[in-house]
Amino acid sequence: MRAQDGAEHPEPAGITNSLPGSVDGQLAQAGVVHGGITFNYHAGQEAPQDRRPDQVPRPPRGFVDRRQLLAALDELLALGDAVGCPIGVFSGLPGIGKTAAACQWAHNNQPRFPDGQIFVDFAGLRAGTGGDVSEALAICLRALGVRDQYLPPGLADRTALYRDLSAKHRMLVVLDDVTRPAQVTALLPQGRGSAVLATSTWRLGELVLDGASLLQLDVLDTDSALELLSALCGPRRIADEAESAARLAELCGGLPVALRICGARLLTHRRLTIGALVTELSDEQNRLSRIAVSSAHEERTVSAALELAYRDLPEAAARMYRVLGLLPGLSFDTAVAAAAAGLRTPGQAQEALDVLEAASLLTVTDDGRYALHSLVRLHARDTARALDPPDAERETVRRVAAHYLALTAAADLAVRADRLRIARLVGASGASGAFGAAGPSGASGASGASGPSGASGTPGTSGASGPSGPTGASDLSGTSGASGRSGASGPSGASGRSGTPGTSGASGTPGASGTSGRSGPTSASGLSDISGPPGPSGPYSPSGPSGTSGPTGASGLSDTSGPSDLGADTDADPCADASSCADTAPYTDTAPYTETSSSGDAGPFGGASPFAGAVAPGRDAISWLEAERANILAVLRAASGFGLDRAVWQMAEAFTVLFLHHRHLADWRESLELGAEAARRDGDPAAEARLRSLLSRPLLDLGRDEQAKGQLDTAEQLAVESGHLVLQASVQEFLGRYWDTHDPARAVDAYRTSLALNAEAGEKRGEALARYFLGCAQSAAGAHATALDALARAREAFLSLGDDRMAARTLADTGRVLARTGAREEAAAALSRAADDLKESDASHYEARALEDLADLLDDPEAVRSCLRRALAVYEEGGSPRATAVLARLTAD
16 A cells, blocks of 8 residues: 555555465454544543633523523522532423523523533433443543542542532532432532532432422423524514414424424525414324324424424435434534445535534534434434334444444554554555455455445355454454445435445544534545445455455454553552552553554554544544543444444454543443453454453452452453463453452462463563563562562563653662662662653653652652652642642641
C-alpha cells in the first residue's frame, strides 16, 4: 500500500497487503484510511482548573409557560440557605417538558450557584449492570475535579468522597430521568446553599420523607400551547388561523413534543394550512383509536403527530428514520448514521438527517451529536419493524458493530500499540472494506467472490467454520462483512444495487466534520467501506480456491502482539506498603501511538490511524472512547443478542483500553463478560482466556476476589489449550496480581512462571514487566535481597526498551525495598531520583507517592516540607483523597 502524505489517497482498486511470517488469532480487516480527523466529543470529562462545572444543557428554543411551576421552585430552593439541601422533583408524562423546565430553571438561576451546575442523565446509565448510582457519583466527582486515577472503586467510598468534596461547594445538581429515590438521595450535595433538581416519569413519593417537594407538570393550557406554536411558526400565521390553531393545540393534547412536531411541519411546508393539518391529525387520531383502543390518549396524540410527520418525509429520510429507530445507543453522529443505513458517504446521511432535524424528529445536542426523543425513537422502531424485512434490525446492528469495532480498535492502538491482543488488525485490501469478509471459510476465495451485481458468498456465515490458511486466521467477528443481504435494499427497502451498503464506517471518524461537528466531508477521514462488498477476489488478495490467503494464511498488515499483560497500565505497586496499596487508582502509563510497531511492522491501518493526525493521538483516542462509551456498550449488548459473537469479543478486547484510564468498573465488567461469553460461543479459547483474565481486574477492584479467581482459573486452562505462550504469560501475571493480596509466596511463583514464558516467547517487555512484579512480590514475601536483584534487572531492561516511566517506577520501588532493609541513605537517593524521573515522565501520581515515601526518610524538616508540598499540589490538582492526609501532616509539622 502506498504511504500517504496528506495530499494523495490510495486508490481502492489494486491495493494489496503483505504480511511477513505467520499470524496467530483472528484477523480484522481495517479498510482504507485517509485524511485528517476532527473529533466529536465532550472535552469536559476532565474538570476545568477552577472546577466550576457548567453541564446543564441549554433550554430549548421557544420554551413557554411553566411560570407558576418555576416560581414555586424558586421559593422552594431559596430555603437551601437555612435547611440544608432542598430537593425539587418534576414529574409527568413523557414528552411533557420536564427536562426542558429543569434546564430553563437552571439557566435562569446560574448566579445562585457560584460553584457550578452538574447534570446527570440516568437514561444513559440505566442500561448497564445496575451500577447507575455508582457511575452517577463518578460523574459528579469528575465534575468536582477528581481525576480517574483517584476515583474510589466502591460505592461507599465514592459516596464518602462526594460528601466531603461537595461540602465545599454551593452548586446545583440536576438529575434527569430518575426512576428510584436512591438515585436522588445518594447525590445530595452537602454544601450550604446547594440544591438538587430531579425529573422523573414516576412521582417518587418516597422522597417526601427526605424533604423533597414533588412538582407535577401538566399539559400546556391552550394559551401556552398557542404561544409555543407562535414561537415556532410565527405569530402572524397563528393569528391568521386562530380558530384552527386552537383546535390544533387541543388535538396535540398540550404536549410540547407533539406541538413541536406539528409546528415543524407547518414551518417546512409553507403551503400547508393549519386547518388542513387539523383535518389530517384528527383523521389519524381517529384511526389510531380504532386500531389501538387500549392506548392512552396521550400516546395516540403523539403517535398521530409522528405518523403524519413520517408520511411527509422523502423516501431517503423515511428510511433513515426507520434505521435510527433500530440503532443501539442514545446518541449518534453522521458517520454512525451512514454506517447504520449502509450509505456510501456521510454526505448522503447528512441530507437525510437535515430533513429529520427540520421536521423536529431529531434534536441536536450541545456537543453537535444527534438524539431522538424517547417517544420518537419508539415510533421509529415500531415503524421499522412493521415495514422493513425481519432481518433489518440485525443488519443495522451488524453494520454499526463493524463501524464501532474499526474505530475502537484504532483508538486502542493509538493509546498503546505494543500490548497483547488476540484480535489481529490488518490493513486495507482492495475494495473489500474494513471488515469485508467473504465466504464461509472466513477468508476470501471462490465462495465469497463477488458476482456481477456485487453480491458475495453466503451472508452471515463469515469465518465461523474452517481455518483460513495454516494459522487459522479469519475475518472479523462473524459479522458477514460480505455484501449480500445487507446491501440488498435501496432507500425504501426495495432492491438496490447488491453490495451498496459499503461504508459501514462511512466517515469512519468519531464525527469527522464540518461546522457543526456532526459530519465530515464525503470522503473525509476515517475508515471507509467497513462492511462493503468484497472485490473480485474477496477481502484478501491473492486468495486460493479454498479461502486461504496465500502462503502465509492471511494478508494485510498486522499489529504486534506486545507484552504479556497490561503492565504499565496497571494500578498500585504490589510491593508498596499497605497504605500505598490502598490507593489502587492510576491506570496511567501509556505510550504514544506509533505508525510502526515495535517489531517494525506497519500498524493495522497501513500506517494511517484515524487518530494519527491528532497532536496527542492517545489522549484523543481515550476522549473519543469516553464520549462513545455508552454507545459502544449498547452496541455490544445488541450485537451479543444477535449472535455477532466475533465482533463482540474483538470490540470488548479493544474497548478495555478506556477502562485502564477511566475507572468505570461496572461498564468494564459488563463489556468483558459479554466479550468472554461471545468468545466462548465463537470457539476461540485464546480470546476467551484473554477476556476472562482481563475480567479479573474490575472484579478485584470491586472486591469480588473469588469471582476473579474463578475467571483466572478458567483463563489459565484455556490459555494452555490455545498454545499461545504470550497469553499464558499474561494469565500468570494476572494470577500474580490476585495472589499479591492473598499469598505473596504464590504470587512469586506466578510471576516466575510468567517470566519464564515471556522469555521463551522472546517477549522482552513482557519479560521486564514480569521481573518487575516478581521483585515487588519477593519483597512483600520478605526476600528483600532477591527483590533488589530482580528490580535492578527489570530497570535495566526498561531503560534498554526506552520505557523511562516504568524504569522510574522500578527505581522508586527499589528505594522502598532499600528502606525496608534499613539502608536509609541509599533508599532516599533512589526515591529522590525516581521522583525527578517520574515528574519528567509526566507520571505525577507516582511522583507524589515517591515524594511521600522520601519524606519519611529525610531528617531535614525543610526538605520534608518541600516533598510534602509538592505531593499535596499533585493530589489537590487531581482531586485525590490523599490530599487530606498530606495536608494534615504538613500542618502538624
